[in-house]
Amino acid sequence: MGVFERYLSVWVAAAIAIGVALGVMFPPLFELIAKAEVAHVNIVVALFIWVMIYPMMVQVDFSTIKEVGKNPKGLMLTLIINWLIKPFSMAALGWLFFEGLFADFVSPETAQEYIAGMILLGVAPCTAMVFVWSQLTKGDANYTLVQVSVNDIIMIFAFAPIAGLLLGVSDIHVPWLTLMISVVLYVLLPLIAGVLTRKALNNSAQNEAAVQSFLEKVKPYSVIGLLATVVLLFGFQANTILAQPLNIVLIAIPLVLQTYGIFVITYFIALxxxxxxxIAGPACLIGTSNFFELAVAVAISLFGLHSGAALATVVGVLVEVPVMLSLVAIVNKTTHWFKE
Known part of the structure; x- marks a missing residue:
C-alpha cells in the first residue's frame, strides 16, 4: 500500500481545506469552471474523474471470469450484498436520518440531495481500493480480480436502473438521459479503454509484467485526479460549508453506520x-466499500457541482479509508474464525 493510499484520508482532508480556502478567496474562478458544461457534464471535473478511474479499469482482467466455477459461494455473497442489500440499506439509512432523526437540522430540499448522494454511493460497488484491502488481508488476488470483473460487468447494466428506482422512491426527479450518459461516460468508456490498454500491454513480450509496470506509473495520477476533484467540489461549496459545517458530520454518521453494518452482515454470512x-476477507470488503469516484461523477452530472448530493459523495471519500482500515484490522485479527 503506497503512501498515497495509506494516508488518503489525510490528503482528502487537506484537499478539502484547500478547496474551501480557494473557494472563499477566488469565487470568480470557480464560477468560470462551473460554466464549462456540455450536456450537464462539467468538462474539467469529468477530466479529473477520468484520470481517477482509468488506472482502476486497467486492473480489471475479464479472462479471470472463467475461474468463477472454482468457488462460486464467495462471488455469490459479493453479488447479493452489492446488488440486493447494500443499495437498499443505504437508501433506508438516508431516509431514516435525513427525513427523520436529522430533519430539524437540514431543509427538506437539502435532505433529499444528501439522500441522493448516499444512494449513489450505495449503488456503486468498489472497483479499485478493494485490491488494496485484499492485499492487506492476504486475500486471494486472482479471486478478488474475478469479483471485481464480474461486478463491473453488472454495473454497466444495473447501476442506472437501481439508482433510478431508489431516487424515484425518494421522490427525487430522475433525469434518465443524464443518468445513462453518466454510466456510459464513467463506467463503459473507461472500462473499454482499460480493456484495450491491458490487451495492448499483454501483447508485449513482458505480458503481465508490462501491465504492472504501467499501473505503477499511472496510479499516482489517479490519486491526483481524486484530490483535484475534491478541491474543486469543496471550492464550489465553500460558502455553504462554512455556513453549515455541522452538515459534514451529519452526512458522515449514516455512512459510517452503513459501512460497519454491511461488514457485520457479510462477515457473518461468510462464516x-x-x-x-x-476469499471471505476480500468478499466482505468489496461489499462494504464504495466506488466513490463513480458516485461523485454521477452526482455532479445529475444534481450539479454545488449540490448536496455531490457533497455527500465526497464525504464518502473522507470517511471510507479510515473506516475500511479498521475493518482490515478486524479481518486480520479473526483469521482463526475460519477453517482453511
Whole structure:
C-alpha cells in the first residue's frame, strides 16, 4: 500500500481545506469552471474523474471470469450484498436520518440531495481500493480480480436502473438521459479503454509484467485526479460549508453506520458459508466499500457541482479509508474464525 493510499484520508482532508480556502478567496474562478458544461457534464471535473478511474479499469482482467466455477459461494455473497442489500440499506439509512432523526437540522430540499448522494454511493460497488484491502488481508488476488470483473460487468447494466428506482422512491426527479450518459461516460468508456490498454500491454513480450509496470506509473495520477476533484467540489461549496459545517458530520454518521453494518452482515454470512479466509476477507470488503469516484461523477452530472448530493459523495471519500482500515484490522485479527 503506497503512501498515497495509506494516508488518503489525510490528503482528502487537506484537499478539502484547500478547496474551501480557494473557494472563499477566488469565487470568480470557480464560477468560470462551473460554466464549462456540455450536456450537464462539467468538462474539467469529468477530466479529473477520468484520470481517477482509468488506472482502476486497467486492473480489471475479464479472462479471470472463467475461474468463477472454482468457488462460486464467495462471488455469490459479493453479488447479493452489492446488488440486493447494500443499495437498499443505504437508501433506508438516508431516509431514516435525513427525513427523520436529522430533519430539524437540514431543509427538506437539502435532505433529499444528501439522500441522493448516499444512494449513489450505495449503488456503486468498489472497483479499485478493494485490491488494496485484499492485499492487506492476504486475500486471494486472482479471486478478488474475478469479483471485481464480474461486478463491473453488472454495473454497466444495473447501476442506472437501481439508482433510478431508489431516487424515484425518494421522490427525487430522475433525469434518465443524464443518468445513462453518466454510466456510459464513467463506467463503459473507461472500462473499454482499460480493456484495450491491458490487451495492448499483454501483447508485449513482458505480458503481465508490462501491465504492472504501467499501473505503477499511472496510479499516482489517479490519486491526483481524486484530490483535484475534491478541491474543486469543496471550492464550489465553500460558502455553504462554512455556513453549515455541522452538515459534514451529519452526512458522515449514516455512512459510517452503513459501512460497519454491511461488514457485520457479510462477515457473518461468510462464516456460515465456511468460506476460506483469503476469499471471505476480500468478499466482505468489496461489499462494504464504495466506488466513490463513480458516485461523485454521477452526482455532479445529475444534481450539479454545488449540490448536496455531490457533497455527500465526497464525504464518502473522507470517511471510507479510515473506516475500511479498521475493518482490515478486524479481518486480520479473526483469521482463526475460519477453517482453511
Amino acid at each position: 456460515k458459508l465456511r468460506l476460506k479466509h483469503n
